[in-house]
Amino acid sequence: MKNIINFFFLTLIFLxxxxxxxxxxxxxxxxxxxxxxxxSYSKMQDTxxxxxxxxxxxxxxxxxxxxKVTFYKRWIQTYTGENSFFSRDKYDVFVFTxxxxxxxxxxxxxxxxxxxxxxVNELGLIISEIWAND
Numbered sequence: 001m002k003n004i005i006n007f008f009f010l011t012l013i014f015l016x017x018x019x020x021x022x023x024x025x026x027x028x029x030x031x032x033x034x035x036x037x038x039x040s041y042s043k044m045q046d047t048x049x050x051x052x053x054x055x056x057x058x059x060x061x062x063x064x065x066x067x068k069v070t071f072y073k074r075w076i077q078t079y080t081g082e083n084s085f086f087s088r089d090k091y092d093v094f095v096f097t098x099x100x101x102x103x104x105x106x107x108x109x110x111x112x113x114x115x116x117x118x119x120v121n122e123l124g125l126i127i128s129e130i131w132a133n134d
Contacts, residue, residue: 036103037103037104037105039102041098041101042101048072050072052071053073055068057069058127058130061122067097067123068098069130070098071094072095092108095107095108097120109127
């Protein structure tokens, strides 16, 4: 019996250490400083180490410029009602926009809408619509 318990704990320790070997970056304002405008798409994917929730190609009507847009869900909190069997997770979105495979702008949808750059504002309107219809 003691050998079975020891085996169980050793297996548990092994699985926990194996799961912690490769970590996924937590995307948000606390990590936004890791990125620089002009970073390549492939470098960003390696850094983030997480598949985007959604990836779209966007063309601006005003200029016909093409952008690749990746959406990442960010968990904010879990709401639990009176009955603990029913809980809801609340998410925000963090978006990365690439022009010619280079990072152009990143942040949440409000960051796009608040920007002084007309192109980023226009992207924000399109991104907002995509996110709302997903």
